[in-house]
Amino acid sequence: MAEKVLLQGNVAMSEGAVQAGCRFFAGYPITPQNEVPEYMSERMPQVGGVFVQAEAEVAAINMIFGAASTGARCMTSSSSPGVSLKQEGISYIAAGELPCVIANVQRAGPGLGGIRGAQGDYFQSVKGGGHGDYRLIVFAPASAQESYDMTMAAFDWADHYRNPAMILTDGIVGQMSEPVELKPYKPACSLPEKDWILDGCKGRAPRIVRTLYLHPVERLIDHNRHLAAKYAKIEAEMQDAEEYRCDDAEVIVAAYGATARVAKAAVNMARDEAMKVGVLRPKVVWPFPVKFFKKHARRVRKWLVVEMSSGQMIEDVKLAIECSKPVEFLGWGGGWYPTGESILEKVREVYR
Amino acid sequence: MKLARPESMHDVATHYCPGCGHGIIHRLIGEVIDELGIREKTIGTAPVGCAVLLYNYMNFDVIECSHGRPPAVATGMKRMMPDRIIFTYQGDGDLAAIGTGETIHAANRGENITVIFVNNATYGMTGGQMAPTTMTGQWSTTTTEGRGKHGEGPPLRVCEMLATLGGVAYLERVAVNSPKAIAGARRAIKKAFENQMAGVGFSLIEVLSMCPTDWKLSPKESLAFIDQEMKKVFPLGVFKDVTGEGTSV
Numbered sequence: 001m002a003e004k005v006l007l008q009g010n011v012a013m014s015e016g017a018v019q020a021g022c023r024f025f026a027g028y029p030i031t032p033q034n035e036v037p038e039y040m041s042e043r044m045p046q047v048g049g050v051f052v053q054a055e056a057e058v059a060a061i062n063m064i065f066g067a068a069s070t071g072a073r074c075m076t077s078s079s080s081p082g083v084s085l086k087q088e089g090i091s092y093i094a095a096g097e098l099p100c101v102i103a104n105v106q107r108a109g110p111g112l113g114g115i116r117g118a119q120g121d122y123f124q125s126v127k128g129g130g131h132g133d134y135r136l137i138v139f140a141p142a143s144a145q146e147s148y149d150m151t152m153a154a155f156d157w158a159d160h161y162r163n164p165a166m167i168l169t170d171g172i173v174g175q176m177s178e179p180v181e182l183k184p185y186k187p188a189c190s191l192p193e194k195d196w197i198l199d200g201c202k203g204r205a206p207r208i209v210r211t212l213y214l215h216p217v218e219r220l221i222d223h224n225r226h227l228a229a230k231y232a233k234i235e236a237e238m239q240d241a242e243e244y245r246c247d248d249a250e251v252i253v254a255a256y257g258a259t260a261r262v263a264k265a266a267v268n269m270a271r272d273e274a275m276k277v278g279v280l281r282p283k284v285v286w287p288f289p290v291k292f293f294k295k296h297a298r299r300v301r302k303w304l305v306v307e308m309s310s311g312q313m314i315e316d317v318k319l320a321i322e323c324s325k326p327v328e329f330l331g332w333g334g335g336w337y338p339t340g341e342s343i344l345e346k347v348r349e350v351y352r
Numbered sequence: 353m354k355l356a357r358p359e360s361m362h363d364v365a366t367h368y369c370p371g372c373g374h375g376i377i378h379r380l381i382g383e384v385i386d387e388l389g390i391r392e393k394t395i396g397t398a399p400v401g402c403a404v405l406l407y408n409y410m411n412f413d414v415i416e417c418s419h420g421r422p423p424a425v426a427t428g429m430k431r432m433m434p435d436r437i438i439f440t441y442q443g444d445g446d447l448a449a450i451g452t453g454e455t456i457h458a459a460n461r462g463e464n465i466t467v468i469f470v471n472n473a474t475y476g477m478t479g480g481q482m483a484p485t486t487m488t489g490q491w492s493t494t495t496t497e498g499r500g501k502h503g504e505g506p507p508l509r510v511c512e513m514l515a516t517l518g519g520v521a522y523l524e525r526v527a528v529n530s531p532k533a534i535a536g537a538r539r540a541i542k543k544a545f546e547n548q549m550a551g552v553g554f555s556l557i558e559v560l561s562m563c564p565t566d567w568k569l570s571p572k573e574s575l576a577f578i579d580q581e582m583k584k585v586f587p588l589g590v591f592k593d594v595t596g597e598g599t600s601v
Contacts, residue, residue, distance in 0.1 A: 024432055050431040054424070055457035062421035062454070066428025069415050074428070092418050198413040198429070200436050202392035208407045209415040 004179035010035035012144040012180045013103060013167060014043065016151035017075050019185040022101070023049035024074035026063035028056060028082060031115045032171040033105035036077040057082040061089030061102070068098035069209045071197035073155050077103035079171070080121050081112060083129075090164060091130030094227075095211040097196075099158035101151065102136070103167040105174040108335035116335030117171025119257060122312035125168045126286035133224055135231045137165040137238065138286040140256040144178040146283070153188040160189045161234055162196070168285060170308065172258035172337070234287055241289035242281040243296075245271065249278030251351050252296055254317050255306040256282045259331075259338055263306055266343035275351045285313065293320035300325060304350045306338055307331040358382035360391045362411050371571025373561030374402055376528045377470060377537070378409055381441070384542045385412070388549065394437040395429060397422040401443035402476040420451020423458030426465045437548055439466040445475050448484040448508050455510070459554045462519035466544045467556040469510060471586065472563040480566035484508040487585050492566075511558050511591040521553035523591040527560040529578040536588075543597075552595060560586055 007015070014036050017025070025044055027037035037053060044051035050067075054060035060076045067074040078086060083104045093100060104125065108118035125138045137157050139150040147169060154165040198207055213220035244264055246252055255263040260281035270277040280296065282289050302325055305314040310333040318327050330338065330346045357363055360382035368374045385391050391412050398406035400419035407414035417425045422440035430438045447455050447469050458465065474492060475481040482492040482499055485507045489498040500506065511523045522544060526537040537559055544555035560582050562574035569577055 024428065026428065052427065052431065052461075055453050058421065059424040059427075059454050059457065062418065062424035063428035063431075065417070065421070066415070066425035066430075067432050068428070069425075070429055070432040072432040074432075088418055089421070096416075198395050198415055199433060200393035200395060201412050206410075206412050206414070208413070210407070211416045211418070212404060214405075 002181050004181050007180040008177045009144040009147045010174040013147040013151045014039040016148040018043050020152040020155040022073045022075045024067040024072050026052045026054045026060040030079045030082045033077050033079045057085035061086040064100050068100040069198045071194040075101040079105045079107045080109050087130035092211045093164045094134035096209045097162040100164050101154045106170040114335045119308040120333045138168050140168050140285045144180045156188040159191050239289040240284040241292040244279040246278035248276050250276045250301045252300050253279045253304045262338045265340035269344045270347045288316045290320040297321040303327040305329050309333045358386045360385040369565045371564035373528045380538045390437045397440045399442045399446040420446050423454040427463050441468045444471045444483045444485040459514050460517045460519040462553045466548050469558045470561045472561045474563050474566040515591040521594045522555035525558040525588050529575040
């Protein structure tokens, strides 16, 4: 194994982007993601890339729209209120089927909320966020290492499917420093030729990156059918989750990101008390790893969902197991953090 | 005499109303791009507004942007492809209302792009609401007593405002309401593209343009309206020229 270096989650994510060939970054300051634009402002010029500090989140995502249309690997990052501002642009990028990576280092909301880490943007990330029928491929790292690895992979999958990808992290994973192995970049999937980019029509017919379909009516419906078929393919191919002590578990704790790591500690304590408990951690939250949940649905007596929100992913868990077993919940929005003890206490109650 | 269609334009009829200025301005852009021999390396941005279907008319690559964001989109494109020619085509609502921030900051960063700003003092596509450039006293569907009676403020004068910014290279206001004016507009648009080719920096040409439909005037009356009303508020001229070739207002 290669040497490890101590990196903050936000920096690990940024370096993963650089290693994956990201050569355009536009962003705007907001806590707790400031290390990302700061790091990129240094790194982009070093690798022949471009860093632009945008005048607003809205401008930043539209710079990404432009840079992505040239075929460049590009990224923007923000935290919750700033990601809300990006939603219009994300919808256009999804409509134009342009690959790019958007990071959300989630903080507590709603409104200006607070600067503690949170998981209140789950719905926004996996259900749409902006207007119209579209989906993002949403990665949910739980460590600095995964922030590095998943960001590298996100660029590949975005290119593979011609779809924007999101790194849905949070203020805890983003701010925490951990040892990271800086693995050399290796494509995570096949990378089709970018035969759609706008680089001038020399020797070919002009191309249009289209986000408007007025006439005939069927054209926009067809475009939506095409997008839906792509999303169905992504749902079939990209489900990913970590199963931790799930094999014989009678109760499974479902959690993602930083919350899942605390849940693992709780599960280890519960195992010491002879409770058969495991953790199922979605590593990709859209597409939701339904098949992992279905696999355990028959054996498991009860599910416990823990989120740093007032309950969002729980809806997808219920859908995944088709409400076949009771699903309990622990969590609050607004900057509430779980502890091993608080989850253990809930596990004891649910396990009965 | 038959005038050939520029190679930079498709051989299709536009959807614009009789007497509208957009068709003239499209043609000037097409002619200039042909003349400069840059069609195969030009990428245009289409705005939200009447010119939203720009890509149906121009024979080069086009990206369809969200409302007001073309200068940001163009920034991303130009920074990644400095040797391509990137221009935005924007109306007054797009550039001077919802996209004011993008306009000012792209200008002040000195992005090496060309902006064609069509000022017809109205929201044409949505049916004649007050634009940021609607003039004091001017009727619109949202200022039926004339602009200025209910806290709308005076019209925004884009060239005058941008002239104060250090990053800007070239600003000129022209019109397309007479053959002579059109010749002047063509010269200014050409210079704005030449500036980009030479790496001079941010160039914006504001074009006073007719909207007979929303002005509730005939096409002929609309031509006069530009001379008699619009030019009083929006005087023509060069507002900034770092190449030192033009005349200052």
